[in-house]
Amino acid sequence: MKPQSLLVPALVAAIALLVMTDPAMAYLDPGSGSYFFQLLLGAVLGCSFALKIYWRNLVSFGRRLFSKSRANRPSEQQDGPE
Amino acid sequence: MTGINEVKGSFRDPAGRMFRRDGVLYRGIAPQGLDDYSMLMSSGLYEELCAAGKLIPHEEAASPQAPTDELRFIRPREIPFISYPYEWCFEQMRAAALLTLDVQQAALARGMCLKDASAYNVQFVGPRCVFIDTLSFARRQANVPWAAYGQFCRHFLAPLALMSMRDARLAALLRTHLDGVPLDLAAKLLPKRSRLKMGLLSHLHMHAYFVKKFSSGGAAASSKNTRTLPRNALEALVQSLRSAVLSLKSDESSGEWTDYYDNTSYDAAAMDQKIRIVADYLSSKAPAVVWDIGANTGRFSQVACEAGAYTVAFDIDHQAVQRNYLDALRSGRGNLLPLVCDATNPSPPLGWALAERDSLTARGPADAVLALALVHHLAIANNIPLESICDFFGDICRSALIIEFVPKDDPQVVRMLSMRADIFDSYTPERFESVFSRRFAIERSQRVGDGPRSIYLMTKR
Incomplete structure (x- = not known):
């Protein structure tokens, strides 16, 4: 899977925290504070997940660029005398 | 009823109940638990977890009693000796916590979710732990937050943190707090340095603050049941809990009798x-x-x-x-x-x-x-x-x-x-x-x- 393909769902995930949905029904009472905190922490973790993917993309792009320029260098030197 | 002995600890979840008939352990599945049970069995989750030794295997059984409200019956494999979290050492508690997170992660991947995260859902067969609550699995409604998040923190993270950073004997708190160590109590008892661990700062200290702040409902009550937690945010939450559990080390101070x-x-x-x-x-x-x-x-x-x-x-x-x-x-x-x-x-x-x-x-x-x-x-x-x-x-x-x-x-x-x-x-x-x-x-x-x-x-x- 391309890293870019994960970026969009992760950002959507973080933003979707603000969207209304069906009520959560469980036999266990999640507790108001616990529930609210989970949403907040989930948003933070979701965003950091998205940022992590963004950062990885940036690093891998930089690496590709760097390795490409290094790969091109010897051929440039070979081409030089001509 | 003749020959039927209810297992007294299984009354909270309306999806089913445990009982013994003629010494054989059964679990009756109530109508409201049947869809979730069917999904567990048809989604491949049951086979996956049983093959990994993480879930107790069972056999489907004919109705051992009549008449009954239950629609299906299963016979789970027997645990040789039932133990309780207040009888576990730190590493047993940690193994049980990681097992619960493994099971939750596997369930999320199959569109299901653990509806509770009680430490009593885990048992030890010899030194290996196994998840025993076959009816804990529920279809995950779209983007609904994890109802058992607070319970996981009370049942596992709080006692583990106390045992690791204060004293292993604090596991005895689980004897007096059967639904897990209250987070405000854990936060009070933990040393200040516990705030330097990101996992404990968030899942225990900040969590305890929110629980206390919104204990009467208030602002959170209005937002409760109306906001969503997408699957990857929930997976990140589970991953964060796993890191918090793994970051804790056993208190290695010499025991009274180890030598x-x-x-x-x-x-x-x-x-x-x-x-x-x-x-x-x-x-x-x-x-x-x-x-x-x-x-x-x-x-x-x-x-x-x-x-x-x-x-x-x-x-x-x-x-x-x-x-x-x-x-x-x-x-x-x-x-x-x-x-x-x-x-x-x-x-x-x-x-x-x-x-x-x-x-x-x-x-x-x-x-x-x-x-x-x-x-x-x-x-x-x-x-x-x-x-x-x-x-x-x-x-x-x-x-x-x-x-x-x-x-x-x-x-x-x-x-x-x-x-x-x-x-x-x-x-x-x-x-x-x-x-x-x-x-x-x-x-x-x-x-x-x-x-x-x-x-x-x-x-x-």
Whole structure:
């Protein structure tokens, strides 16, 4: 899977925290504070997940660029005398 | 109903209930639990978890009773000995926490979710833990937050943090708080340095603040049930909990009894002889289940395991239990379950109507009981009369008792009495034999080495 393909769902995930949905029904009472905190922490973790993917993309792009320029260098030197 | 015995701890979840009929354990699935159960079975999750040894396998069964409201019945594989979180050492608790997170992660990948995260959903078979609540799995409604997040933090993270950063004995808090250690209490008891760990800062300290702040509903109540937590955010939450659990290290401060075998009054030859005597007594009785009371790091529990018995090794010392547990895991000793238990204050019945969690005695009797180098601690260090000690062993033992008597001229007892008045005139081998003869028949007794100690093989009358 391309890293870019994960970026969009992760950002959507973080933003979707603000969207209304069906009520959560469980036999266990999640507790108001616990529930609210989970949403907040989930948003933070979701965003950091998205940022992590963004950062990885940036690093891998930089690496590709760097390795490409290094790969091109010897051929440039070979081409030089001509 | 005739022949039906309800399992008292299974009443909270309306999806089903546990009961025994003619000694066989059943789980009835109520109409409201049937869809989720069907999804567990058809989604591949059940096979995946059972193949990995993470979920208790079961067989579907015909209705063992009629008429009934339940639509389906399953017969889960039996757990040899039910243990409770307040009887686990740190590493057992951590293994149970990681198992719960593994199961939750696998469930999320199949469109399901754990609807509770109780530590009582995990049991140990030997040193391996397994998730036992087949009806904990529910179809995950789109983007609904995890209802059991707070419960996981109370049942696992809070006790683990306290055991790791304060003292392993704080696991006993789970005896008084059956739904897990309240987060505000954990936050108060934890040292300030616990705030430097991101996992504890968020899942415990900040979480505790929110729980307290919104305890009366208020602002959160209006937003409750209306906002969403997408799957990857929930997966990140589970991953964060896993990191928090893994970041905690066991409190390695030396236990009171962990170096017991190094400081014992036996020399190597006498120790070998003691092992031979115990092995000989055990092989003559061939018990299926042995309880080793005061097992320390489990030298004699191993002898019972080698004799083919499923052995539960109890000791008061967390470090000794943990060493025994890790050793059993490493050596693949599948029939040894080490547990923390104070013989002078064993687990009582707890919970609603004193029936949710069984006492130690109610989980017996064991076919055979080992009580080696223990009686002098009970009788002299704790002033327990010999008659009462005999009654206790009579209650927890079905057939054979292998018990060591350590008389007053033993160096250990001399040391114990050096700082206190000797009020134990009746603590003699003759009286020990006469008291225990009331409930047991003394079959054999043997002195160990040149010392004054004797090991008895007794059978229940």
